[in-house]
Amino acid sequence: MRGQLSDSDLNWALGYACDMGDEDAVRALLADGAPASGPSNYKRETLPGASTPLHIAVHAQHAGIVECLAEKGADLDARDEAGRTPLHYAAARDVVGMLLKLGAAVDVRDNAGETPLDAAVRERRHAAVVALLAKGAQPTQPIAPKLTPRWVRQVNMLGGSTQRVQPNNLRGLQPFTMQYWSRDT
Structure with a gap:
């Protein structure tokens, strides 16, 4: 596949596969050299610019792809244009446990000063709040x-x-x- 796609096409295809939940395509694209880290040129309307494939997979709640990207060296603490890490999005959804298990930083703040714990509280995700606190998030x-x-x-x-x-x-x-x-x- 590598000979058929440019770097830009690989990057876009990886972002799209992460959004659609196609784990086989994600693995194939990563094997062909698509970057696991760095901003994706695939744009999802509900995410700010500079979102990585990991941001996209977390936002779309595809746990298998999150794990696959982490195995390939995706930066767990990468920031998008809003300063949010994948954990900020995970805390507002149901994939926070996996990122915590993989070692994502728990008290990182976005550009508005919000931590993943703040996002979990705002979205009323009790399980995420408990998980973040168990990993050392500071409520005070x-x-x-x-x-x-x-x-x-x-x-x-x-x-x-x-x-x-x-x-x-x-x-x-x-x-x-x-x-x-x-x-x-």
């Missing part, structure tokens, strides 16, 4: 240098008790104060 990291409602929502999602997560470590606020500011208005 402030997004800004002050206490934020998002931080308190994360703590409350973990069990509704701010008592268990050092409630006085940011600005000395007590649990009642944090719960008051975390409520939706």
Whole structure:
């Protein structure tokens, strides 16, 4: 196949195969020299530019392809134009466990300051939250240098008790104060 496709065509075909879930095609394209890492020239409307084949496979929830790309050396912590890693997308979907098992960084922030844990909380993916916390994600990291409602929502999602997560470590606020500011208005 290599003689028939240019590097650009291989790159696009790999992105497309990752999106469509064609694991056999992904393996064949990688064997023919398609790059497992680096931005794909295949564009998915719901992903920002500079997305890698791994970003695409994670976003499309194709766990077998995620594993295949990782085996071929895909960068687990590559960033797209929004600064998101594949784990940011996995945390909002159902493939977070595999990336964590492969060693993806858990507390990396995107361009907006959001971590994979923030994405999992925002998308209400309880299993992803639990998995990220088990791998050491920090629920108490402030997004800004002050206490934020998002931080308190994360703590409350973990069990509704701010008592268990050092409630006085940011600005000395007590649990009642944090719960008051975390409520939706």
